[in-house]
Amino acid sequence: LAKTTQPISMDSYEGQEVNITCSHNNIATNDYITWYQQFPSQGPRFIIQGYKTKVTNEVASLFIPADRKSSTLSLPRVSLSDTAVYYCLVGPNQAGTALIFGKGTTLSVSS
Amino acid sequence: EAGVTQFPSHSVIEKGQTVTLRCDPISGHDNLYWYRRVMGKEIKFLLHFVKESKQDESGMPNNRFLAERTGGTYSTLKVQPAELEDSGVYFCASSQDPRDGYGYTFGSGTRLTVV
Numbered sequence: 001l002a003k004t005t006q007p008i009s010m011d012s013y014e015g016q017e018v019n020i021t022c023s024h025n026n027i028a029t030n031d032y033i034t035w036y037q038q039f040p041s042q043g044p045r046f047i048i049q050g051y052k053t054k055v056t057n058e059v060a061s062l063f064i065p066a067d068r069k070s071s072t073l074s075l076p077r078v079s080l081s082d083t084a085v086y087y088c089l090v091g092p093n094q095a096g097t098a099l100i101f102g103k104g105t106t107l108s109v110s111s
Numbered sequence: 112e113a114g115v116t117q118f119p120s121h122s123v124i125e126k127g128q129t130v131t132l133r134c135d136p137i138s139g140h141d142n143l144y145w146y147r148r149v150m151g152k153e154i155k156f157l158l159h160f161v162k163e164s165k166q167d168e169s170g171m172p173n174n175r176f177l178a179e180r181t182g183g184t185y186s187t188l189k190v191q192p193a194e195l196e197d198s199g200v201y202f203c204a205s206s207q208d209p210r211d212g213y214g215y216t217f218g219s220g221t222r223l224t225v226v
Binding site (some may be wrong): 034041042043044045046050068069087098099100101102103 | 144146153154155156159166170202204213214215216217218219220223
């Protein structure tokens with residue numbers, strides 16, 4: 001499975017937009033890009049998934065350029081409760097293939 | 112709908128003892144995954160079931176770990192005998208088709224401490 005690279009940590013203030021970029025240079029043709037959020041003492045929580053271009057849901061937006069070698073998770077107007085670890089994963093390239101987690105990005109939001 | 116349920120939430124056992132972790136996936140989800148996070152490390156894949164069959168067990172650390180999913184419903188992960196390095200948080204996740212825009216649903220995990 002493709003390896004991903006993300007910043008280890010990011011800091012932000014309440015109300016700001018946060019963009020977390022993930023690189024995945026070896027992404028396979030049929031891999032999807034999925035982002036998860038994890039709070040302490042909880043399991044990871046699905047945020048958003050995309051294959052190409054832009055995907056938006058009620059929580060976030062995901063921007064994927066044409067070459068798909070990177071992706072950017074955009075969190076609009078973050079709040080203190082968005083402080084968490086964010087994981088970028090690529091795959092599964094077929095239904096049921098296990099996802100592999102990297103180190104993730106620790107986002108700290110301050111008031 | 113009910114989420115993924117894991118039991119127990121915490122377990123403290125002595126080295127050499129046996130512990131069994133349980134995971135109840137979302138009803139109807141054929142895919143069930145076990146992951147583990149050791150303190151300070153990344154979340155590591157352990158095992159993947161499709162219904163009752165082991166699709167991929169390449170992440171299982173050694174033969175002290177035994178996972179089962181009888182009947183394709185709930186799953187158990189047994190550690191016997193437990194060692195100190197087995198301490199960590201064990202997560203279970205389930206999905207029907209993880210490309211359907213909903214990804215995996217994870218449980219809250221079982222925190223295992225071996226002393």
